[in-house]
Amino acid sequence: MAKPLVFQFGDRDLSFAMTKVDRSKLYGYKEIEVLDERGRRCELATLANDGRTVVGGGGTGLGQVSAEGLWCDKSELKPCDLEGHEIHPVASSFNAPVKLFDTATAEEYLNHNIRAVYQLQTEDEATDLMSELKRGTIFAFPYSYRGGLEADAGFLLLSEDGNVFLAVGSPTKGEFIGLQQTAAAVAEEDSETDETDLMDFDMI
Numbered sequence: 001m002a003k004p005l006v007f008q009f010g011d012r013d014l015s016f017a018m019t020k021v022d023r024s025k026l027y028g029y030k031e032i033e034v035l036d037e038r039g040r041r042c043e044l045a046t047l048a049n050d051g052r053t054v055v056g057g058g059g060t061g062l063g064q065v066s067a068e069g070l071w072c073d074k075s076e077l078k079p080c081d082l083e084g085h086e087i088h089p090v091a092s093s094f095n096a097p098v099k100l101f102d103t104a105t106a107e108e109y110l111n112h113n114i115r116a117v118y119q120l121q122t123e124d125e126a127t128d129l130m131s132e133l134k135r136g137t138i139f140a141f142p143y144s145y146r147g148g149l150e151a152d153a154g155f156l157l158l159s160e161d162g163n164v165f166l167a168v169g170s171p172t173k174g175e176f177i178g179l180q181q182t183a184a185a186v187a188e189e190d191s192e193t194d195e196t197d198l199m200d201f202d203m204i
Contacts, residue, residue: 133158
């Protein structure tokens, strides 16, 4: 059984089981299976740059090299931001109870690109938390499944049918181009075309 996610609300710790809302479970899915002339299933392979070598599944990998082209061990690398400051990894949200203090408005929630949704269920008596969610409160907190360099934005909210959901996403990044401007009307210059410059296709 998967490890539950624990929330701290007030002076209580509430444990929730998580079930991912998968798009394939909602709408179904289809797969394309490719078979050879004998009915055997084909597997995807990669053609190397030499145009002759075929590399099967598991035959390729990723690695890190320095600017000089030397191999780098992953343990020796340190993540940095664009300014060169070291980034300190965040811990998994399952390592300690998630404190439900901060809230978000509906507009703030909608300003995020949601990439994962989980349905939460608990056997604990969560009367106070459920009452707060029924009032339309959306709790916001940093969320990280396995831990990593940065935490995602997590939102705890209640649906109309009374189910508790955890939505995970990141802020929408909009770029401002400029104010809308009306194109200026430019007077079209009068141009007289010399009929002698026109080609007569009857001459061809």
